[in-house]
Amino acid sequence: MTPGLVLLLALLSALTALATLGAPEARAAEGEPSVSLSKKEAGKGGEITVSGDGWRPETLLTLLICGEATPEQGVAGGTNSCANADGRAVTTDEKGAFSKKLPVAEPPKPCPCVVHVATVTGEQALADAEFAVAGHPTAPLPRRTGGGKLAVLATTRLEGDSSLLTWFGAPPARQLVLTVGNLGTDPVKDPVFAIGTAHGVYAPQWEERQWRGTVAPGGRAQVKLPVELSAGAHGDYQISLRYGKRVLAEQPWGVGRPWGVTLFWVLLCLVVPAAVFRTGMAVVDRVRPRPAGSAAHRRRRTKPPGTPERGPEPAGALPWFTPDSAPYRAPASAPHSAPNSPPDSAPLENRSTTKGQP
Known part of the structure; x- marks a missing residue:
């Protein structure tokens, strides 16, 4: 084997070792979110610690215990199969990891059960970890159609x-x-x-x-x-x-x-004060005192029963007319005089002289 070939083989071995060492870190960084539990089984009233890794940094998550679910098939009935009232929320750190204590509660559906972790905001991501609630009923999973998509x-x-x-x-x-x-x-x-x-x-x-x-x-x-x-x-x-x-x-x-709601409140703020103002003024007008000789006071006086209605009072009698005396009749010597014209001074003197004679 030549020295050049040996050097080439050594270089290829070193590159392969470096690739093998870097692959797990890359898979961990690009892998799906994971969930781990401190206990695989616990009874109602207990507490477990839920940890996770591979999530988005600083993301809000929900932790729930759900029934009728497996990590492979997920939660068959959705969140209706979970103990929502006893769930917890947690925010991941800068590296996408978290750790949170979760109280053990019985879900509304029978087991098999899981601890369901899902994101609240942003792109949806979820993961399930198998968990058994001690003393909780167990039933087969509902039948699902596996080929439909x-x-x-x-x-x-x-x-x-x-x-x-x-x-x-x-x-x-x-x-x-x-x-x-x-x-x-x-x-x-x-x-x-x-x-x-x-x-x-x-x-x-x-x-x-x-x-x-x-x-x-x-x-x-x-x-x-x-x-x-x-x-x-x-x-x-x-x-x-x-x-x-x-x-x-x-x-x-x-x-x-x-x-329309805004218009309703504007009209309400205008109509109600106006109605209250008019009602208050009417009440004040009814209860305020009035002078005895005023027309409103006369209208408010009560009449005794049987009193006939009286017409308007005359403005005043003429100086030559007395209501108790007989109406004046013109003398025969003056047929063309006006019926209401006053007599001249001569007839008045003759009439007064005749009336004074014995």
């Missing part, structure tokens, strides 16, 4: 329009429409989707929606799922569709502000 074949869209009630704060509602295809070998019957609604930087809130129908292997179907927000919702929302552990589609939704 759905995928979105067309762009998703939101159909529908807002009604007049939405302008006054009613919950906005739409229909998420998409076309899915079955890429597996078994039919998918009545698939259960999860619809998530996210507003701003908050994590999506997931709700399950079941679509009634069957998608044959290699076939396609149009799926329509109802989407509804909370009352008074407005702003920019992100609608996500998930099937199993995979997010199939995301659709933005801009919701207008319910200006």
Whole structure:
């Protein structure tokens, strides 16, 4: 063997050793998130320590004990199979690791059970670790169709329009429409989707929606799922569709502000003070004291029963007219004089002289 060939073989051996040493670190950095438990079995009321590695740095995670689940098949019934009230939250460090104590609680579904760890924000990632709850019932896993696989074949869209009630704060509602295809070998019957609604930087809130129908292997179907927000919702929302552990589609939704609610409060602030002011002025006008000779006081006096209604009082008697005396009649010598004209001084003197004679 020549010295050059020996040197070449030694160089190749050194390169192979360096590659072998660096491979585990690379796989650990690029591998999936992992979860480990301090105990594989514990009873209700106990406590275990959950540790993890390979997660995204500074990411919020949820820790749950779930029933009807295995690390291979995941949680069959979703979060409805988990003890959600006794779950815990933890944030990973800068290296993507965490360690958190979790109280042992009985899930609503029978075992086999797992400790389910999933991300809350950002890209979805999850991992399960097998765990046994001592004293909890055990049952076989529900039968699943293993060959069906759905995928979105067309762009998703939101159909529908807002009604007049939405302008006054009613919950906005739409229909998420998409076309899915079955890429597996078994039919998918009545698939259960999860619809998530996210507003701003908050994590999506997931709700399950079941679509009634069957998608044959290699076939396609149009799926329509109802989407509804909370009352008074407005702003920019992100609608996500998930099937199993995979997010199939995301659709933005801009919701207008319910200006009818604002208009209602503006009118309420204007009408109510005006009505209160008018009511208060009417009460003050009724209860304030009035002078005895005022017209309002006379109207408010009560009349004795049987008193006839009197007309308006005369402005005043004429100087030559006395209501108690007989009406004046003009003398015969003056037929053309006005009936109400006063007599001249001569007849008045003659009449007074005649009246004084014996």
